[in-house]
Amino acid sequence: MRLSRFFPRGYLVRSYLIVILPIGLLIAAMTTMFFASHVKEVNRRLALSISSEIDVLISAANSDRDLFQKISTQFDIADLMQTRITSTPPIMSVDSSCCGVLKDTLEDTLPNRFNIERLPDNGLIRIQYALDTPEDNIGEVLVIEFPRKRAVMITAHIFIFWTFILSGVLLLIAHGFLRNHVRSILNLADAADAFGRGEDAPHFKPSGAREVRKAARSVIRMRNRIHRYVDQRTQMLAAVSHDIRTPLTRLKLELALLKNIKGVDLTAAKADILEMEQMLDGYLAFARGEADEPTIEFDAVELVNQAFHAASNRARITLNAPEHLLMRGRPLALKRAIANLANNAADHADTVYIHITQAPGLVKICVEDNGPGIDSDNYNEALKPFGRLDAARNQNKSGVGLGLSIANDVAQAHGGFLKLERSELGGLSAAMNMPTSSRRL
Structure with a gap:
């Protein structure tokens, strides 16, 4: 399976991916490295500092209560730790979900004699340590409480927040540049389409990169x-x-x-x-091609009705079309092309069926007949100028072999093409497919 099937087709979306993917990968790599190295190292150093202070307090509490009071007073004044000695029930097991780095560090120095927990109400961390049992066998516990920010780096999210904010600003700036860049390409494409339809596009000027x-x-x-x-x-x-x-x-x-x-x-x-x-008139009309005719908006249904009027005297013509259909183009050239198709069909058949269909951005005008048709191997030859295909059509009919060629040129001048097929009526089906900005009335 080709991976290109899953990639977006639009140039603008692809440009966004070119910008967004590197930035996303950069953010992911920076975040991973930041948390895996810097944050972890900072938390480890904070845990070592806390562990050293707790070790001092425990040593003082086990050896001299007065010394412990002096030291704990200093901590209280600095608002670093709140310490006290209490008589409590046996120490609970260690909370494995609280302060992983600090817990691991304390387990190396205070094995099996402490409990650590986080107080959700005030954001403090509480450590309970079982002091040495005194002579009167009264168990005492050293309780130490301190803010969580002393043991854990709690501002790491600010880095992520500002990373995303700055990335968003960069993306907005890139969006402006990409929009202008793509707009110049789209303007060029629209102008090229207009030139292909014979329009001048006077407002087009080279711009962009x-x-x-x-x-x-x-x-x-x-x-x-x-x-x-x-x-x-x-x-x-x-x-x-x-x-x-x-x-x-x-x-x-x-x-x-x-x-x-x-x-x-x-x-x-x-x-x-x-x-x-007649041959001279046909040659000159083919060479001229109504190239100087301006492009205007007109009713395609009314135009088709006018185009097959002359052919209706020679064959039974049925039209299937919406009531109205507006499209832009050169009406005289299009009328002449449809008239050629209708006259060719009427010359070789007694029943002609014309139908107009519309899809988003596409108008299809199809002329079918029940005549002898054209062999599928000769479709390309039939679209060439002066190709009469006498073996397929009645060679006694008048004409110089320019009808299908002129219709094909007109369709291409409108940005489309003429497609020949076998008709369901048994003859030839000639369909002019023209992409155009059209709408129903």
Whole structure:
């Protein structure tokens, strides 16, 4: 199983992980080392200090009560320890949950003769030690009470607290930088999509890191080169079309002058000239591609209704679509592409089914027919310009083989693609899939 499946896909989230994981590992390592070394060492030294003081008190209490009173008085004045000697029941067992380091240290010096416990009410630690039994056999116990902070480092949590606070501040600062960095990449991606749809994106300016700015400038230069190439191609074909139209016009004029001559059939010649004009119009329309048409918001359902109007005279067309569907694009180019699909279907079938569906960020306009269809091996060839596929379609039909190619170009200009499949009706299914910011009315 590949680990990449479990990693986030978004660049921003991955950047957060790049920042958060090292900081988290650093905090975990620092906390572990802090508690395993520093805190433990401090607690050990505090326990040794307490043990030494208790040893002094026990020695004084066992040897001379007056000396013990003097020493204990000094402790009381300094508010370090509260000590007293009492007669109590036998010493209880040691509380294993209280002050582990201190307990271990005292067990080395006061084995089996003391009890240690923590008083939850006032936060004190109480140690009871059985003094040497006097001659009158009255058991006495030395009771020592002192604040817990004398035996245990109780401020360790402050280190953890400030570590998390400072880490949070660093993450907020990193968040600001990462957001700006990712925003410049997203702006570049949006501009590239707009350029691919034929839009200018006038508000786009290179921003962000040096590498992102370099990529943005490269995209802008690429767009300008493509525009120059398209303009040159369009101008060249327009000039060629104009040059060819001139002799065609003269031929039409000469045929018009010869129409009154008896015994001369000019029908075939006029049909050839008309077909040549249609071919020129198709070539020029394919080269132009409505590239100069502005992108606007329009009702896709109404546009489709207008597009297949001419084809409805030749085939029975059924439309399945929502009542309204707004989308952004170039309506004339899209209308022409849908009209080409509908006309192609009507030329080769008597039943045409058009349906429009919408998914989040996607509009699908599909044209199906019950004609002979196209073999699946020829789908790619059918999308190429001037591909007529006479073996699959009726070769007596008019056209220059640009219908599917123009529809594919229009779909790609809108950021999508044209997909050819076998229709459930038995013929061809041509679906224009276009990602777009669309919404229902």
